[in-house]
Amino acid sequence: MRHKFVVLITALLTLSLIAPAAAGAPASTSTQSDELECEYPLEVTDATGETITLEEPPESVVALQPSDAQTVFEIGAENRLVGMPDNPATADLEMGDREAVTDGYEIIHERVIDLDPDIVLAANATFDDDIETLREAGLDVYQFDQAESIDDVRDNVFRTGELTGECEGAEETVDWMDERLEVVDAALEDADRPLAYYAMGDDGITAGTETFIHEVLTTAGVENIAERAGISTYEPLSEETLVDENPEWIIHSDDAELEDLTPDAAESTTAYQEGNVVEVDANQINQPAPQVVYAVVDIVEAVHPDAYEAASEGLDDTDDGDTSEDEGEDDADDDTIPGFGIPVAAAAVLAVAGFLLRRR
Structure with missing residues (x-):
């Protein structure tokens, strides 16, 4: 795999990384x-x-x-x-x-x-x-x-x-x-942004501030706990930090059970005890491709139901512009364009990184 990041799981070791857009703001449209x-x-x-x-x-x-x-x-x-x-x-x-x-x-x-x-x-x-x-x-x-x-x-x-x-x-x-x-950004303009933990492995691996997954999270209206912990790429979040920061939400991909992706300390968090868990399609949130947008919307729907309700008409309007011509495809979403993960080994961080990279 390309060792381009530090301890990554979608991009690896030592790369000059570009900081994403600020929390809550959609990334600027490319020129x-x-x-x-x-x-x-x-x-x-x-x-x-x-x-x-x-x-x-x-x-x-x-x-x-x-x-x-x-x-x-x-x-x-x-x-x-x-x-x-x-x-x-x-x-x-x-x-x-x-x-x-x-x-x-x-x-x-x-x-x-x-x-x-x-x-x-x-x-x-x-x-x-x-x-x-x-x-x-x-x-x-x-x-x-x-x-x-x-x-x-x-x-x-x-x-x-x-x-x-x-x-x-x-x-x-x-x-x-x-x-x-x-549409999502407008709906979330006045919304609170609860703290969330993106769980990628039971050794605490999570997505840091210089990853596209971080931007998916912040665009969806949550604060990424990795930012408070100073994590930039794909690195372990300490159990002490997890407990002390006490996230209100846990988000994870649907290709593994929550228990297989979180350390034992996660059970003491508000998110775990109140059942505030969002399961997102692995092939949407873990792949740097157009359907990351679906992951954003799914998180908004779970964490900000009122904002989602306000945005639903606008989201339906965007579906009228469906660019797909493949009528044989099953939609990834009932109201979206056609469709397009990560069981993480608990052992080595690099092994985790390699597996996620292969899913891209």
């Missing part, structure tokens, strides 16, 4: 939409410094990570997608006759090479060795920058649009994200 290029030849440089040139719009695309596949579906480029991961993190996406390019979360190089795609999309979580192997086989592999905010997710959507020849779909998807987040 990259003004620079989208769907004219060919197209020349782009990826996170590794590799320059890739596409002479014509790609007819075949392989997505190496779940977030890559989710984004391709959301922007309407799935008809070009010939290979993608087949694991629980893509359970909401239609495999169809596409080739499964993973065994669990491990990339099968031979399958990707045999597909001979025009472009391979690789989220930043992709291991260096995987990218090197595919490039040595003559494939064009584009590795995305690490997504550390919702604005970074927007940028990844735009770039995916360029790389797949779907700029219009990418712009529509980002517009949909922004419209929905603006």
